[in-house]
Amino acid sequence: GGTDQAGGDEGAGTPETIKVGAIYPVTGALAATGTDLTNGVKLAVEIVNGEFPDLNLPLAAEAGLPNLGGAKVEIVWGDHQGSAEKGMSEAERLITQEKVVALLGCYNSAVTATASQVAERNGVPFLNPESTSPTLTQRGFKWFFRTTPHDDTFAKNFFQFLEDLKATKGIEVESLAIVYENTLWGSDVGKFEKKYAEEFGYKVVEDLAYPAKGTDVTSEVQRLKAANPQVVMQASYVSDAILYMRTYKEFGFLPEAILAMDAGFVAAEYLKTLGEDGYYILSREVWALDLAESKPIIAEVNDMFRERFGYNMDGNSARAFTGTLVLLDAINRAGSTDPEAIRQALLETDIPADQLIMPWEGVKFDPETQQNTKGKGIIVQVQDGKYLTVWPWELASADLIWPMPGWDER
Amino acid sequence: MTLLKVENLTKRFGGLVANDDVSMYVERGEIVGLIGPNGAGKSTFFSTVSGYYRPDGGKVYFDGEDITGLPTEKVCLRGMTRTFQIVKPFSDMTVLENVMVGAFARSARVSEVRDRALEVLEFVGLADRRDFPAAGLTIANKKRLELARALATEPKLLMLDEVMAGLTPRETQEAVELIHRIHERGITLFIVEHVMEVIMPISDRVYVLDGGRKIAEGPPQEIAENEEVIKAYLGERYHAARG
Amino acid sequence: MLHEVEVLRRFAPPRLGRFVVPALLLLLILFPFVVNAAFYVHLMILVFLFAYLGQAWNILGGYTGQVSLGHAVFLGLGAYTSTLLFEWYGVSPWIGMIAGGLVAMAFGLIIGLPTFRLQGHYFAIATIAVGESVLALFNSWDLVGGASGIYRTIVPESWWAMQFHSSKDPYYFIALGLVVTIFTVTRLIERSRLGYYFRAIKEDPDAAKSLGIDTTRYKLYSMMISAFFTGLAGTLYVQYLLFIDPEMVFLLMLSIQICLVPVLGGVGTLWGPAVGAAILIPISEFTRGYLGGSAAGLDLVVYGALIMLVAAYKPAGIMGLLRKAS
């Protein structure tokens, strides 16, 4: 980590720096994910501060923010350790002590909820790149913007995918198990999945809320075995995701597919820890490396990322990266650090798809909710140690493997 | 008039019968001694009578009412207070505060309670230590504190369990005087003590327990001559020294 | 005899000057007018909140000696009560605050009755068990928002709704008011029969009984007072954060933080919780702010080392230190 004076300090006499606050779980149970997120932010800032004329991204070509006299961006970090109250404190500190002009964060929806209250009260723009609780943008906040699609959309994507399966591949899925960790994020996901299961006419044979960060998931897996669903829809953070996959294998539980709600299943630790045991799961994603085949910019950015941090980007780093760029682009267009100007600039944001490393149709905020209307999810599958896009079919870089191969056939 | 009346009290600890069918009474205004070998069940008797233990059989009447099985705090409020052989001071509280806790049994007015406590401290001779934590007192003074605390609850019947152990003969004399002064205040006393120099001169009557059973009762002189008591408790030497 | 007096004199407790308290209070009232930085006002609100919670805990844990590691439950119940009253029936949080206190108090009574027989760690774990069970229950209880929690409806700022958006000062003064209340209440308790009885029970329950104290009943009083006041703060907590979910209010870590405050300052002393909060909260905020980003974990290392140092070298808390010095 580091209180990064990000970017090169080549030019002596740089006009000034623009301070932006970023609040993430740097320590605590979610620290692994926190690292991915902060790395995404760091890379985005390095690109903005440096000169990368060949990179078709907002603010890449010139050093710093041109409309602010080439001002460099400095990220001031906050660590919320997964606690809503600490998130609030950090927001408070960054805004009033560090005088940041805008905030980024906070990954955990509950923390985003309270940290953004602080921003709302202080009239400071808050851009949320990666929290997916749908309620966040339904609060009527004036200063809160979100780039990522939310869980409602994602849950719906799952069922669109299942419908597509039936229509184009003749794979019929009837029974589902819905598995989710029993805190804010997981239970929201579970709620929407149940809602759409009913809407789309799927049978939920097991509705499994489980306590996060437990010691073992034996009873959970036994229940799943007993329910014997065709497909498991799962929302877990990374430690649980690993634990589940190990336990599935131990007890030979093998549904036709596991449809994961990203998070733990796409964290870098997941495959690193599980190896082949983690293969073949499907996960909704906002991003995948193989999208580079249709979007070369992704490869370019990922190369930079790998060079800088030693591993590939993932959905979290990509979203944090994108959110940072969107925010900085707006600050640049605002041409000042006046919060209202930045807010207006954010409202006027219209970034085309080709300037994004995301599979979205662009970034444009709904004037009411200030939710990005052009976000979209994909579904990836782990094949050969890589997350490959398998749906929507037109973006797919690999064929879907269905059903999952047995545990000892890997 | 009978203040305390205990009928056929029995107390067991598992297989051990610590008090076996014991009956005793104490008249208002008396000083009654309770002696007996170590482990005879004297402290247990006090604990059971004062409601600290529940009896396994028998009845306890105090001031004309049946108090069998009544919890110790209620018994105390009715006017019977006991001290503990193994002292139990409130270590982190000052000597005065310790005694105030006792005095609060009769009043909630702090100033009144304070005055009362000071008076009691003066009375037992601990006044010069009133502002010090009880933890630092010597054992003998801790016993004195136990006594003061119990006195502060304004008991009708005060039951003292070996408050005079570990005193030099001179100090013992002072203690005996103190007991007399307590008695002069109209408080009835029931005393367990191994020091015969204390028990014999001050008691009106003495009970003797052995192995949980009452083996003798009567005026001190009689008890001192009782063959069974000499054999079980006093020993020949004590007897010889007196004789 | 005189000799013993001399020995004992060295253990005599100190007395705080009488003028210190009014002067301190005046300073605190002036604070938001002098210091305009919202972060410091926020920091002070947290200090107040934890001094308050620490003191409420102190009544049960410090004075009466019943170490609870589940006090967050009362905070949470208070917070949920006033939130639900407001969201469902539009009841002002001021009334919700009292209601929340009463609900917490009733719950304290319910858990106190069976668990007060337990001693030391057995009691502490029982409170953890209750806390974790309530957390799990609220996580699955859809009626109260389940794990998703409840966003407080944001209404225009008013004292009636206890919501303030333009400035933190009103929260500051509410928190200060709460702190003054609890310190006054504690002072009154300390000087009354209740206080003497609480301490007696803590020191030796058997001796207390023999002096006419109904220990179970007084422990329950202590629990009810402690729970009631902890519950009150729940309303401030949720009004300030404007969001509530079970993980925020029922967490074991929060319970531990609550009793860490008086432990650091000096348990069972009037000023302990204030001193503890004034030291602990800024340290925890600043170590996270200045060390948290640069080397993940370093802030925790420093924080942990600090707690160990205090525990190991000043087990009576900072107040113990002051006492020695005077």
Add this chain to the structure above:
Amino acid sequence: MLLEVKDIVAGYSGVPAIHGVSFSIEEGEIVSMVGANGAGKSTILKTVSGLLRPERGTITFAGQRADGLPPHRLVAMGIAHVPEGRRLFARMTVQQNLIMGAYTQRSEAERAETLAEIYEIFPILKERRTQLAGTMSGGEQQMLAIARGMMSRPRLLMLDEPSLGLMPKLVTQIFELIRRIAARGTTILLVEQNVREALELCDRGYVLQTGKVVAEGTGDELLGSELVKKAYLGL
């Protein structure tokens, strides 16, 4: 000289309770120490046995410097201290308590021999050897405490108020016991409130007042002195 204590100052939390106490004990003597409550008698024993560290002064035991050493080292040197209030291991059996007393004695054979000897002196303990120490009566506990102190085969046995809380018959027995132990060659330092009995029993005695030695002499000399008569016997 078996024990030589010179000018020691010791106390609690930096506050002295004894101020420059000196005394000595010859091999084979019984020495009594008497004094009012809080005079510092127990404090002296605690200092000799290492439970308290003297702030000043020296303690020499059998020619070796003994002050400042931890208690377990002093036990190994031959000092046994039977503390005030017995301090038995209540949840262990009588025999386990005795074996703990011989903890420093590493030879199994010698230990068995000592145990046999102790059982001979205290037949009741042999009878009760599997009983938990905490469930024994006060007198039995006191005997066990003394027996436990003897298990390390000490050269010096220090007894702190061994008669406290015992019934008259047992008080007599305990004093007889002390005499017997002394007759077997163990040096004894006795602290007692039963001033008369203690002084009758001992070879020499010391009188302690507010942390200082105010008189010393043979038992009979002290018994006859005005000081003892007035201040302690209340005559």
Add this chain to the structure above:
Amino acid sequence: MAAVNTVEILVQTAVSGLLWGFIFALISVGLTVIFGVMDIVNFAHGDFLMVSMYGAFVLYSFWGLDPLLSLPLVVAFMFGVGVLTYRLLISRVLDAPMLAQIFATFGLLVFLRGAAHLIFHADYQSIKNPILSGSFELFGVTMSVPQVVAAVGAMVITGLVYWFIMKTETGWALQAVAEDKEAASLMGIDSEWMYSLAWGLGSACVAIAGVLLSNFYYIFPEVGVMFGLIAYVAVALGGFGSVTGALVAGVIIGVAEVLGGFLIGPEYKYVIVFLIYLAVVVLRPKGLMGKA
């Protein structure tokens, strides 16, 4: 897919619960040893588990040592950590009130966790293909090899610890110190050394648990949180200081958690454990086998 047999699943669930129970027991034994001797609960116990797991991991990643081989090294190391903890920290709060003791070890917990973050970062680590791995089937019940080994280990260790404390002279000395430190020192027992021994022993026990666990569990700085809490509850449920109590309680908790979670609902699995604890202590305030 084969037809699902409910009875079979139930048996499987019970057996798995039992295996987990033994692991909880193994973790708890160390905690109860320390408590039994010094009346102090080590709140950082779960983090000692975490440190031992990292110990196994470090030996594995630098020298390729299998956990089975690194076991003695880690145990020896943790023995030292325990002794050091006693010498530097615990010896200073021995006579302090329970709260100061709780917070001394709580500080240690925060410290160790922070240090793990600092040194190892938040990453999840695991030991690839240890000798003890895979699972086997017995009468149609699947059992993982490392878990079975851990369960057997738990029984053996509990037995050894019990024997040591109840039957050896050093064990008696430990008990003596536990009852009355001063009196013990007057017997010639070096109480400092005994306390150090208790901490060393307790930490060595948890080291065994940690290393065995690292065979099949991933490692990260917070891994000890839930295990630590469960151990705390198990030790109280069994009765503080009772070695056999910890074993029995660990097993009860394992079975209750897994079987209860299966039958009633996983979101309540820890609630079930806590309710069992509450029910037991309300009836028996000193736990199942605690001394009154």
